[in-house]
Amino acid sequence: MDKPQTEITFYSGIHTIGGVIFEVRYGNDRVLMEMGAAYDPKKDVFDGEVEPRAKNWLADKLRLGSLPEIDGLFRAADLAGYEGVVPVEESPLNTAVFITHLHLDHMAHIGTVAPQIPVYMHRNAQVIERALETVGEGVDTLVREYQDLKPDELVRVGEIAVMPVLCHDESYFDFAFLVTTPDGVIYWTGDLVLHGENHEQAFKQLDLLSNYEVDLLICDATSFMNDVLSWSNQSLNPQAILPSREVPQGLLSEADYYAWNYEKIAEAPGLCVFNFYQREMDDARRLIDWAERLGRKCCFEPDAAYMVHQFFGISPFVYYPDSQRFGPGAPAWVEELRRNSRELSLEEIRANPGAYLLQNSYRHIMELFSLPGGLYLHMGGMPLGSFDPAFAKMLLLLEKAGFEFASFSAKNYFAHAYPSQVKYFVDTINPHVLVPCHSYNPERLLPKDGRQLIPELGRTYILKDHQINEKNLEA
Secondary structure, three states: OOOEEEEEEEEOOOOOOOOOOEEEOOOOOEEOOOOOOOOOOOOOOOOOOOOOOOHHHHHHHHHHHOOOOOOOOOOHHOOOOOOOOOHHHHHEEEEEEEEOOOOOOHOOOOOHHHOOOOOEEEEHHHHHHHHHHHHOOOOOOOOOOOOOOOOOOEEEEEEEEEEEEEEEEEOOOOOEEEEEEEEEEEEEOOOOOOOOOOOOHHHHHHHOOOOOOOOOOEEOOOHHHHHHHHOOOOOOOOHHOOOOOOOOOOOOOHHHHHHHHHHHHOOOOOOEEEEEEOOOOOHHHHHHHHHHHOEEEEOOOOHHHHHHHHHHOOOOEEEEOOHHOOOOOOOOOHHHHHHEEOOOOOOHHHHOHHHHHEEOOOOHHHHHHHHHOOEEEEEEEOOOOOOHHHHHHHHHHHHHHHHEEEOOOOOOOOOOOOOOHHHHHHHOOOOOOEEEEEOHHHHHHOOOOEEOOOOOOOEEEEEOOEEEEEHHHOO
């Protein structure tokens, strides 16, 4: 019998922001990295107007191409007659799935994975996802358990070893993954953030990797898009990017971003409303702390308040929008929230608007017409930006409701690592093969000495003698 070889297949996420899914296989052992979906509201069929079919929800994702065809990952019952994909019951593969963090572009499809396949996430991420599912905001999912992902605690899947490398230790925790097989070393960065408040933790990856000869580095290259390169590097020429671990001169760090948001709240004389990404429990903590520092009460909508209660074990302030009232027979989570929160009324807020920092998600934006106007602080909530058709509608509604829109959109800040920082990261590791991904322009991230590979989706590559070659080119 021939000796197995390490095979790598990329299913999505090379030329998109997010949505990275790839597998590493050795014989019948396989690990899948991520199960995310790239965010594109123009292509999202299930936008709230079109309802998914109950018995065909998974197969329909395959039919639409929003979920990649991956053998041995889905139950036969969920494929619902969809041809061309081997169900888990007929697959010899020993599979495990690993999730770096809880952003939807990294884990939106975890609910499609057959329950008998282990899915590894940090315990905090599990708590948040369970709370989201309870309030109806989680991913479409089968009944399943999750496996705990712990920093530096090796997970073995047959002949494959996965080391979770901690990059950010708040909220759901962020990881990178060091994958080793009998043939070599593969590293996946997940979202690469090197100017965050946890940047020293992120840079520790380089200390770890100095002990390894990295054969394949799969690297986040989000910031190599036209606009970020043009104002961070004054050039679209990738050869002009000089490696540096520092935040480039004139650009801002994550700490600067949060300082700007805090100042906007501090300067607001009246009611301040915020729209944030409810998965970010570290942002929820910041908002609560900021409100206390400024003599305000931080008040959440019911579903976010329930998540805050579950995650922090505290009793938050809650405001029930008119579009989300619960009468007799309310869901159990609402009753639990009522027992463990302090409800604020519309009358209380109207009487002293400057005393409150109030959440308002886009789906409840009409509630603003009952409020006295003020500042509307957009902090990463939906809709994300002008590429979403809903964004212009949001701005129109805010104007009509008497709210000033504020969002940190200056041309000197980006949430992922800046191009020069990414280049420093890549050059320091100096892998034999570099796969840039999670990017509209992955080809712009160049290796120092090794080879750049922009893989073809669905094509299988072989790791051998520190190089990556297409499987059908192997002797």
